[in-house]
Amino acid sequence: MGYYKEIEKFKDFDFDAYFNSVTDDMVINSIHRDKRDVYDFLNLLSNTAKKHLERMAVKSKELTEQWFGRTISLYLPIYISNYCSNECVYCGFSKKNKITRKHLKAEEIEKEAIEIAKTGIKHILLLTGEAENLVSLEYLGEAVEILKRHFASVTIEIYPMEVEQYEFLKEKGVDGLTIYQETYDEKTYKEVHLSGKKSDYHFRLNTPERGAIADLRAVNIGPLFGLSDTHKEAFFCGMHVRYLMNNYLNTEFGISLPRINNAEGGFEAKYQLDDVTFVQFMLAYRLFLPKAGINISTREKAVFRDHLLDLGVTKFSAGSKTAVGGYAEKDKSTEQFETSDKRSTEEIVAMVKSKNYQVIYKDWEQIV
Numbered sequence: 513m514g515y516y517k518e519i520e521k522f523k524d525f526d527f528d529a530y531f532n533s534v535t536d537d538m539v540i541n542s543i544h545r546d547k548r549d550v551y552d553f554l555n556l557l558s559n560t561a562k563k564h565l566e567r568m569a570v571k572s573k574e575l576t577e578q579w580f581g582r583t584i585s586l587y588l589p590i591y592i593s594n595y596c597s598n599e600c601v602y603c604g605f606s607k608k609n610k611i612t613r614k615h616l617k618a619e620e621i622e623k624e625a626i627e628i629a630k631t632g633i634k635h636i637l638l639l640t641g642e643a644e645n646l647v648s649l650e651y652l653g654e655a656v657e658i659l660k661r662h663f664a665s666v667t668i669e670i671y672p673m674e675v676e677q678y679e680f681l682k683e684k685g686v687d688g689l690t691i692y693q694e695t696y697d698e699k700t701y702k703e704v705h706l707s708g709k710k711s712d713y714h715f716r717l718n719t720p721e722r723g724a725i726a727d728l729r730a731v732n733i734g735p736l737f738g739l740s741d742t743h744k745e746a747f748f749c750g751m752h753v754r755y756l757m758n759n760y761l762n763t764e765f766g767i768s769l770p771r772i773n774n775a776e777g778g779f780e781a782k783y784q785l786d787d788v789t790f791v792q793f794m795l796a797y798r799l800f801l802p803k804a805g806i807n808i809s810t811r812e813k814a815v816f817r818d819h820l821l822d823l824g825v826t827k828f829s830a831g832s833k834t835a836v837g838g839y840a841e842k843d844k845s846t847e848q849f850e851t852s853d854k855r856s857t858e859e860i861v862a863m864v865k866s867k868n869y870q871v872i873y874k875d876w877e878q879i880v
């Protein structure tokens with residue numbers, strides 16, 4: 513396992529000097545090349561590229577339609593426990609926060625699943641806090657079995673695991689993994705993960721790779737924008753996806769661009785990712801990684817998500833609740849963060865269709 517070795521290659525690289533040296537011609541050349549290398553990626557992330565967003569958007573749309581057609585896959589998250597033994601300064605579930613804690617029993621998970629399934633969505637993302645004693649492998653296995661009765665695809669966003677544990681969950685029905693590095697900057701990583709298992713930067717960094725080794729069908733990664741230098745985060749995440757794609761040909765890789773939202777504990781992001789730069793990063797990802805899925809969640813505002821449709825996105829969450837038991841009980845007291853796009857699944861489906869995109873509820877079935 514070796515993405516850290518790739519990061520180390522850029523230890524002495526002067527990002528600011530490179531970004532400042534990028535000219536208009538370099539950006540235009542990078543947009544129109546058939547294959548783009550690491551320097552093209554840097555050119556597309558530079559401030560100079562902001563002047564060429566329209567050209568980037570045209571190319572991004574072309575590549576997205578070439579690899580994905582005019583389709584948007586929909587999914588919904590289900591939170592089943594918000595107990596957590598980690599102290600992440602940006603998260604409402606952090607163990608130091610005095611919030612209502614909730615841990616769903618099997619019958620409550622089923623109730624949530626039934627409520628979510630009414631939307632017609634067939635892809636579910638299972639989330640928990642990181643409390644291994646309570647959220648044990650067996651508990652997760654049982655939850656996956658329940659969800660499989662209602663959904664074609666069950667992916668997980670839980671604590672990092674060993675290959676064998678992923679293999680166990682795959683047996684139960686899991687087919688995909690979402691794991692955010694949060695920040696690729698090792699020093700910042702230590703500063704924002706104060707205690708608990710999550711403070712192990714390297715174990716987390718190698719997690720997507722362990723998921724691919726376990727032969728999961730799909731792995732989705734991303735930084736959490738706001739914790740460290742945004743341009744470097746975007747760069748190292750894009751390079752991470754490319755490293756994984758080059759080494760694990762049987763797995764589909766996707767990328768998310770989460771930005772910090774309001775959470776319990778009042779954390780304020782030190783580095784702001786504005787909307788224009790967000791769009792630029794998304795376009796740069798599409799041009800550098802034409803076959804990678806791009807996932808935009810309800811963290812983003814409705815009107816902004818609508819505008820992103822034509823620019824390279826392939827996956828939307830639609831009608832998300834981030835509280836434990838948020839669908840059946842409609843209880844918001846355990847929300848992990850506040851969503852920005854509060855529209856229902858039906859409203860999002862209508863919007864996607866109105867822009868002539870096909871809504872994908874299901875693109876996969878496990879054959880046993």
Ligand code: SF4
Binds near residue numbers: 600606
């Ligand atoms: S980000 Fe995850 S690990 Fe960290 S406090 Fe929140 S739920 Fe726990």
